[in-house]
Amino acid sequence: MTHRxxxxxxxxxxxxxxxxxSWNKDEPQREWRTLRLLHxxxxxxAPMPVRADLNLTPPSLVMSRLNAVPLPAPLTSRQLASxxxxxxxxxxxxxxxxxxxxxxxxxxxxxxxxxxxxxCARPLPQDLDRxxxxxxxxxxxxxxxxxxxxxxxxxxxxVLGHGDGNLANFLRDADDxxxxxxxxxxxxxxxxxxxADLIEHLSSWMVGALDVTTLLEHFDLTTEEIARLRHFxxxxxxxxxxxxxxxxxxHASNPPGTLERQAARLLALLA
Numbered sequence: 001m002t003h004r005x006x007x008x009x010x011x012x013x014x015x016x017x018x019x020x021x022s023w024n025k026d027e028p029q030r031e032w033r034t035l036r037l038l039h040x041x042x043x044x045x046a047p048m049p050v051r052a053d054l055n056l057t058p059p060s061l062v063m064s065r066l067n068a069v070p071l072p073a074p075l076t077s078r079q080l081a082s083x084x085x086x087x088x089x090x091x092x093x094x095x096x097x098x099x100x101x102x103x104x105x106x107x108x109x110x111x112x113x114x115x116x117x118x119x120c121a122r123p124l125p126q127d128l129d130r131x132x133x134x135x136x137x138x139x140x141x142x143x144x145x146x147x148x149x150x151x152x153x154x155x156x157x158x159v160l161g162h163g164d165g166n167l168a169n170f171l172r173d174a175d176d177x178x179x180x181x182x183x184x185x186x187x188x189x190x191x192x193x194x195x196a197d198l199i200e201h202l203s204s205w206m207v208g209a210l211d212v213t214t215l216l217e218h219f220d221l222t223t224e225e226i227a228r229l230r231h232f233x234x235x236x237x238x239x240x241x242x243x244x245x246x247x248x249x250x251h252a253s254n255p256p257g258t259l260e261r262q263a264a265r266l267l268a269l270l271a
Contacts, residue, residue, distance in 0.1 A: 084218030110152030161189025165197030
């Protein structure tokens with residue numbers, strides 16, 4: 001869910017160098033670890049790790065350059081299936097012992113829920129759109145339910161989480177196979193939370209990129225997982241709404257009307 005410019009990319013014919021602008025949360029180590037895990041257990045799914053200069057200032061990584069381009073909007077049914085396969089592979093192939101050794105992804109459920117509760121307790125900006133105010137009030141009531149704390153409880157079977165559902169982090173090659181990039185927020189995670197992060201990311205739903213029903217048909221979710229996904233979608237939609245408020249980072253960087261559209265989406269999810 002990163003919303004800041006955290007790195008610079010330098011593209012060569014065969015390699016990409018990533019220089020980090022911030023690394024106080026071990027972002028370079030997170031990305032390097034994930035690149036190595038995926039290269040070991042699912043070669044080709046992500047760039048091949050080449051070199052890590054983690055002790056430099058700034059830290060940098062060198063990786064192979066993928067022959068792939070951003071996904072279009074909307075995705076075709078074939079591309080949705082390939083996207084689901086890429087996500088499922090990343091969640092499935094890394095051994096449990098390696099996943100258990102990972103730190104929690106950045107902006108994990110407990111962190112996000114705590115931030116939402118704190119932000120909802122703040123006074124609202126003046127002259128706020130009526131529907132936006134209604135959405136925040138409804139979200140605050142939902143988030144106050146102590147039963148939501150169970151969403152942050154340790155999972156029996158966590159997965160390697162991508163950590164950033166930005167659609168730009170999913171690239172397609174000439175055969176419509178989807179590849180993953182940008183792992184600086186990655187870590188141990190809940191697979192339902194990772195799906196919600198993609199579905200509720202502004203880069204996806206604002207442009208109508210995903211047919212959510214079709215996408216989810218590619219995942220064999222249990223009744224419990226469907227319920228968790230619903231709560232995580234509400235959680236992340238609330239997080240986005242709060243970051244779009246006039247005094248927050250995303251407000252100026254998105255088109256006019258984004259805040260109001262996000263409020264309407266959240267109210268629909270909370271209904």
